[in-house]
Amino acid sequence: MASEELHRDTRIACFSAVKPMLSVEAAWDILYKAVDADEPFVKQALCDVSTLDFTHELRRRYAPIVIRLAKDEHMDVKCRALQALAAWAIYSPDAGSALVNSSTNMSARESEWKAAVQSLVQWGDTESLLKATRALLDHGDESDDKGSDLPAVRRLKTLCDSLQRGPHAAASYAVATLVAEHEDFVPHAARLRAARIDYDDPGKALEDLRDLVRLLSHRPLMALRLRLEILDHCAISPAGMDTIARGLIDDGGTVAGIFAVGLIAREGGKEKWSEGRREMLLELRRHPDADVRDEARRARMQ
Structure with missing residues (x-):
């Protein structure tokens, strides 16, 4: 037969x-x-x-x-x-080229490029992820031949969102560094970096947050969004929070102040605040920047 x-x-x-x-x-x-x-x-x-x-x-x-x-x-x-x-x-x-080509092909169906992007992220090969990222950045705001709205931007967002949740920290940081060079994509870089901060090491976490402050120094609205999306929900000990918040307050500046407010306010809960934490919030309510003062006043002191 x-x-x-x-x-x-x-x-x-x-x-x-x-x-x-x-x-x-x-x-x-x-x-x-x-x-x-x-x-x-x-x-x-x-x-x-x-x-x-x-x-x-x-x-x-x-x-x-x-x-x-x-x-x-x-x-x-x-x-x-x-x-x-x-x-x-x-x-x-040859696998890297196959995945990069499918993920960056502006004529590919959504099911195809999403499958390719997810495999790139799961594989975690830094070189291939950077090739795909560069290609998508080069496409920028171009429309595809079917008139789809910002196809490269959608692909890049999917890639960064997946990396943010994925296990490959080194690849994530490499992509964040590349994306940060492009002003329109700084929010993607900021989210990638913020998601990788290890708050179990307060000293290292403070340095990482300072990097974020520098990256977002001219983007206070983005800093506020990032605080609401990630920093307000991070796992951190009270002692670690005190160390990081104190460092950010001493650094000064709008973005550092916004982050400091978020870290202090999220620890409010139902327990009474320590005197040191109360003093930091009061200090932020006297911040030179009106937006930081406003955020600090919104926080409810316990």
Whole structure:
């Protein structure tokens, strides 16, 4: 019976059965035929295999199959393969280019570029993430050929938002540094940096916040938004808060004052404030900048 006469699930099962036999060259011939055939459901099954099912040597040989599927004409296959590349990318030098191209292609469907961006972030390869970021920054505010509104900006926002929640701190900081060079994208850089501050080390956290203050020195409104989005909800000990807030107040300036108010006010709760904390808030209510004074007056002293 010809393979095309078999039920779809049977054909998928046949190709799945080949997996344990990949030490035999003939098994690879079957896989390559499946990749070249017009069998989208079988191709999706080829994307769903785990790297743990292969030896290291076989992973390097299988990864190019996933890359080929990431260029398939069937969108479901392409997206499934792009998602799979998060795990397979380290086994092929061509994976980074495949993911960067799909994530920065202004003609790509949303499902395609989002799958590519998420895999880039999960993989966490700094070089590939920087290539994608540079390409998106170069596109800037251009519209795509379908007239979509700010397609590169949307992709860059998705990339930065995903990095902010992801595990790869070094890659996140590298992208933040690159994005910070472009005035319109400073908010993305600020959120990436703020999300990586470790408040368990108050001294280091203070230095990181000072970096943020410098980055946002001319963007007080953005600083206030960032405080409301992130700083007001960060996990920090009372003693650590006192150290950081005192340092920011002593530094002076509008943005430092806005951050200091946020750190002090978030610790209010139901407990009575220490005298030192009360004094810091009163000091901020006498701040030279009217916006800082206003924020400090909004805070309810306990």
